[in-house]
Amino acid sequence: MQGSPPVDSGTTAWMLTSTALVLLMVPGLAMFYGGLVRTKNVLGTMLHSFAAMALIGVFWVVAGYAMAFGPNVLGGWIGWNGDLMFLEAADAKIMDEGVPEYVFAMFQGKFAIITPAIIAGAFAERVRFRGYCVFICLWAVLVYTPLCHWVWASDGFLFNLGAAGAIDFAGGTVVHISAGIAGLVAALYLGARRGYPGTAMHPNNLVMTLIGAGLLWVGWFGFNAGSAIASDLQTAQALTVTQVAAAAGGLAWMLIEAAHHGRATSLGVASGILAGLVVITPAAGVVQPKGAIVLAALASAISYGAILVKNRLRYDDTLDVFGIHGVSGIVGAVFLTFFIRDSWMSAAASEVGGSWGMLDQLWVQLAGVGITLVYAGAVTLGLLVLVDKTVGLRLSEKGEMAGMDHSEHGEQGYGMLNAG
Amino acid sequence: MQGSPPVDSGTTAWMLTSTALVLLMVPGLAMFYGGLVRTKNVLGTMLHSFAAMALIGVFWVVAGYAMAFGPNVLGGWIGWNGDLMFLEAADAKIMDEGVPEYVFAMFQGKFAIITPAIIAGAFAERVRFRGYCVFICLWAVLVYTPLCHWVWASDGFLFNLGAAGAIDFAGGTVVHISAGIAGLVAALYLGARRGYPGTAMHPNNLVMTLIGAGLLWVGWFGFNAGSAIASDLQTAQALTVTQVAAAAGGLAWMLIEAAHHGRATSLGVASGILAGLVVITPAAGVVQPKGAIVLAALASAISYGAILVKNRLRYDDTLDVFGIHGVSGIVGAVFLTFFIRDSWMSAAASEVGGSWGMLDQLWVQLAGVGITLVYAGAVTLGLLVLVDKTVGLRLSEKGEMAGMDHSEHGEQGYGMLNAG
Amino acid sequence: MQGSPPVDSGTTAWMLTSTALVLLMVPGLAMFYGGLVRTKNVLGTMLHSFAAMALIGVFWVVAGYAMAFGPNVLGGWIGWNGDLMFLEAADAKIMDEGVPEYVFAMFQGKFAIITPAIIAGAFAERVRFRGYCVFICLWAVLVYTPLCHWVWASDGFLFNLGAAGAIDFAGGTVVHISAGIAGLVAALYLGARRGYPGTAMHPNNLVMTLIGAGLLWVGWFGFNAGSAIASDLQTAQALTVTQVAAAAGGLAWMLIEAAHHGRATSLGVASGILAGLVVITPAAGVVQPKGAIVLAALASAISYGAILVKNRLRYDDTLDVFGIHGVSGIVGAVFLTFFIRDSWMSAAASEVGGSWGMLDQLWVQLAGVGITLVYAGAVTLGLLVLVDKTVGLRLSEKGEMAGMDHSEHGEQGYGMLNAG
Amino acid sequence: MKLITAIIQPDTLDAVREALLRADVTRITVSRASGRARPDASPELFRGTAVAPALQARVRLEIACNDEFVDPAIDAILSAARHGDGETGDGKIFVVPLERCIRIRTGESGPDAI
Amino acid sequence: MKLITAIIQPDTLDAVREALLRADVTRITVSRASGRARPDASPELFRGTAVAPALQARVRLEIACNDEFVDPAIDAILSAARHGDGETGDGKIFVVPLERCIRIRTGESGPDAI
Amino acid sequence: MKLITAIIQPDTLDAVREALLRADVTRITVSRASGRARPDASPELFRGTAVAPALQARVRLEIACNDEFVDPAIDAILSAARHGDGETGDGKIFVVPLERCIRIRTGESGPDAI
């Protein structure tokens, strides 16, 4: 193809790797979530992640990418480029970054897969598989794709807000806040699990949860450092703050637990790692290690508090999707403002041909967060009602008691527990 | 070394990464298989994969690579280049692609490791460890290495069949069809497990199987996208169709199960993912996303049917090596013909200096598949008889009842099941 | 930043990938170790690895890197560059290799994380979490960072010993020997577990241990092939010998067991893989595949013997940290001398402007090993006494009987074992 | 005093526990077991084939109780452990005589220690 | 009616189940247990050392049966659970009186409900 | 002969086994079980909240012994299974009559086979 920029084999190599790493987050998430539910729901919960891979994996190629990264239509509510259906127009295209567009499309596709998979934690242990499948497909079309378009497409309105756009490096709003609020709405709409909160429900496999947290950490390197669509200094900066934030988040949660209960737990360390990774997601392109440590500590502390509040309010966000992804995502998207690299701020200032201060950016960030919360929350509620009334979303009481593995899938997670 | 091409650090980076990713498939396969057998055979089954790493890992370096990628000897039945023993001649060699030959040799070595490990699923739960070790070594020498030479060495006869060779991008024939037919022959020769099919035998850990499927998916990116020996557009094309095919395979199996039994299962989704990955393996270099979706759906449907047929015929291909790897591999190698990119076809036509149509290529593909089936099947049978009569391959009845872990390895997989 | 070398996107891509791969070793190690202890200690043992990620992950950024890679202070005992605190001076720095310094700092940080995590295996099942946390922080400051400075900083004294330095490509002395001797000292100082060696203690999950070994193998590609800080021929050489050594180590252990006990075990294969990986770590830059096979076989044999001796001597190095990491590390650092590539030797000779023979290098290697053993051993002992007398290191008898998961963390690893 | 052992299907455990609580039986011990599969009902799926495994998961309840609680406990179990109008595999209840019962916490024994 | 509890080695489970079937005992409950290790025979390997673990895996069978089936059941177990001429660790069989047996499916009780 | 079943907390298993050994009771069978949680003591943590799970891990010991060993065995368990001065959840001991006991290894039965 003449006239197209040459492929940069190094950048392409890193973007291919990043795509593989983000894919690793899906089994990682399945393990993280799967270990936290009760034994009778372990497969069903893991299938929520795997079904997202299958369903959204196909949808993204068929039409999702064309919607998210096509030019504005319907007043910018969404994009559309029919030639990108089945990625046909991307077949030989090299992007300006020297990366084949296919790779970018696949990398972005992983984000579209993981976001609904994250939501699933909020209504774990009480949802019908069929209804879940329909729900996430609709959600991908009506919530994820528009948000993705607004924030990351070059003509998206949040991408162009303020001096240099609402900062969302790797998906703080698009992925984590949107999943968090959707989870919260879903948890409230579907109601608590049978017996909650009176009966405490035991994680079936914290060992697996811990391994899942480890894989998520590894995969997040692709998630964040891949979002630079480069293999250069900015990539390195993103990777560094990702690593530091994960460590600092885990450490902070450990210390908080030690102060609060006199002992640290493995679930606490895993949760802190996750909070640190979430908080740095929007910020990875603009903050330095010191800022990353502060943000991660803040995220752990506020998420910890948010979960205590949830327990008071007694709503059943089963795996704390809002408490961790929502809250830490908001903390990141908002507080990153105070830790932006000077060079970014001065570039932003020269962009608007004048001055651009922290407060200016703060409003932009708050706008981004607010719009995400309202849009994702409202549309999610509509979809929940729709799916619930048509296909059915809430598991029957009998099915819930028997467990999703038995009632929805006719399987058993750990056959080894049967003697013989 | 003067005169050698310069190293392309980007391509090398991706090939190094691909090598690591393909290695990840070995624990992935161990988990996939390990979770499907009964508790008493979990370690023995996983060891089949790990033993292949150890045995073939050493063999490949000592002589395997020299046989597979040396120039034709014995009339082209095999290659040989004595200087490549212990990879000595590769020590400072840079290939034309800008990649050190060492990396190519290691990448290829992973394929040689995983192929016998795949076969092991067909005779799981009833084979002696010693016999297995001897069998896979002989199989690697007499089946894998010749096939690999024919298909991928520049003077291999299948590489040069027709206009532009039999298309086998990443091992549809060499890896999957050969393993599939070998598994089928082995399952028939060794006979069923004690109690099969009367007694149903329970997977001990579907959770692990599901995680294994996830790791296989991730690793397959290296398997397929690494097979371009590049980090460019073709790599991106291969990665894209791999991702799409896995998703579409999983989705198709899910839908088939839902239609057939009214509910989807985790093993079904995992099997569909695998079928999709297998079917796209030969095709990843030449088809586009739309074709990948069709191929994957076909593979899931036909594999699903093949397993139902197996259950009728009542032979004991324990983990459906033929049903999935063999059948989906054949579907891929044959049906890819109908989805080849136009640019490939016109290049092939100009190669023969005339026209080259779908039907022409179809015969080439059928020839490749047929030759693989016949050669691998026949030699496998010979090796089975040989090993069985000398070292012994079938586990004693007592050993089979007690389980491989106890009788062959003196271990227990899940000590946690013992109280205290 | 003017004047700085351009970024090489390919090399950077591989170093980013290597950093992710080495990170994967931490969950890999957690799984390897976690599977080997008793059920009641599984989470506590895995947390040892995860706590190292959190604690050392933060320490390294705050001051560790500044100490390890700053210029000599205190007579070369340690380095220091205050500007590197919080990696501030690295924020926009590109190294001569064309890689952002951030990436190098993160890559090195992973080594600092994994080393104390390795030690933890020696005193598994009997250590307080709080004391462990304090211990590894002090150990990182006073043992790891100085050793790292001596061996890898350009003005480190071991880096400059002899003609071309003590050869330690990827951490044979810094990581494995230092962790091995520290583990030995700690095991001796803390004393045996209650009931050892009379009561045999059962691995709770060999399946997980095996998977952990697989992930370690994959991650080790980053560990060794990343240590070239390149994506070129040397990287390829390092990757190749790493792969071969792992396979040969596993094979050797398998054969030794078969000869000794008549059957191979999964733990044996995993241990052999580990021994092979450890032995090649110092040597990966200078030996060829043939040498790697010999070294790995030696390492397996000598480690196997060392563990038999330990069982005679009846000290309780719980997971054989010294037996495998220490012993194989020493084997590698010493015996690599006999397998050095000729080109390296002649370069070394021209460096000293004369001749440089095997024996000359042998003394340098022995010096490196001896200094590491003495320094790490002595300082470790001091730290153990200090922590034990202040914070407390040994778990109470009651806590040990109840298990770390219950007494230190208030959790249970496998909730699935509880019915319901 | 009697020691009741009930073998039930895992999917009914929650319902049985609640029924027992309603019958004022609060102290029970639960463990995992496997039983001969019911050959006819609700098979598991394995790659598209419905299979009836040789041994299927069961839950084993042990309840030590004073004589007057035996019948209420049995009735509670019967009411909650049955699938529909009763299917093969619903389980069994065994009652054996309990000679002594000792509460570890206090060391007291006899009917008060139940 | 009696309640038989047998503790056997896991590697003999399949053989014992088949022997019981031949003796017409089809309904059993199986669970995992651990027992004192036999100190002498068939140790496990741990990194080159043969170790006899403190507690080794055992399988626990429970069989409720009418009196005339007790001896056949015991004989079946004895014949199939023994290693060679009998090794330490082969296991034990305990028989306790069973006062009542109730089939959950139908609610019927007594010898017919076995 | 009696069959003793003791339900204890897992963290006391090692201590109980040692106490039994001191009382000359060497042969026991151990299995996993779960019991109603003690509502008050030593809760588990779940993301910053102390929770008392519905069913908590327990260990189930089975000891077949001759009559003269019953009291020593019970005393040994009582001494080692108690937390402090006794806490809810410490467990229970049940004793049922054992009619027959058969050693699989030899086939011998009765008090000698214990």
Ligand SMILES: Nc1ncnc2c1ncn2[C@@H]1O[C@H](COP(=O)(O)OP(=O)(O)O)[C@@H](O)[C@H]1O
């Ligand atoms: N006689 C028995 N002895 C031991 N366990 C039994 C007996 N009868 C039934 N069980 C247990 O109860 C479970 C369910 O039994 P079920 O199939 O409902 O019996 P039935 O066919 O008599 O209704 C079985 O899987 C088995 O675990």
Ligand SMILES: Nc1ncnc2c1ncn2[C@@H]1O[C@H](COP(=O)(O)OP(=O)(O)O)[C@@H](O)[C@H]1O
């Ligand atoms: N008296 C007993 N009480 C409880 N369990 C027993 C008893 N005797 C044996 N067992 C169980 O049976 C298993 C095998 O016993 P075994 O060693 O064969 O007994 P023996 O030494 O009398 O032949 C033991 O591991 C234990 O689990």
Ligand SMILES: Nc1ncnc2c1ncn2[C@@H]1O[C@H](COP(=O)(O)OP(=O)(O)O)[C@@H](O)[C@H]1O
């Ligand atoms: N009557 C009973 N029947 C069956 N199991 C019991 C009974 N009483 C206690 N248990 C078991 O023993 C465990 C501990 O009991 P515990 O709470 O100490 O009893 P208590 O409150 O009488 O002191 C319980 O979790 C349960 O598993």
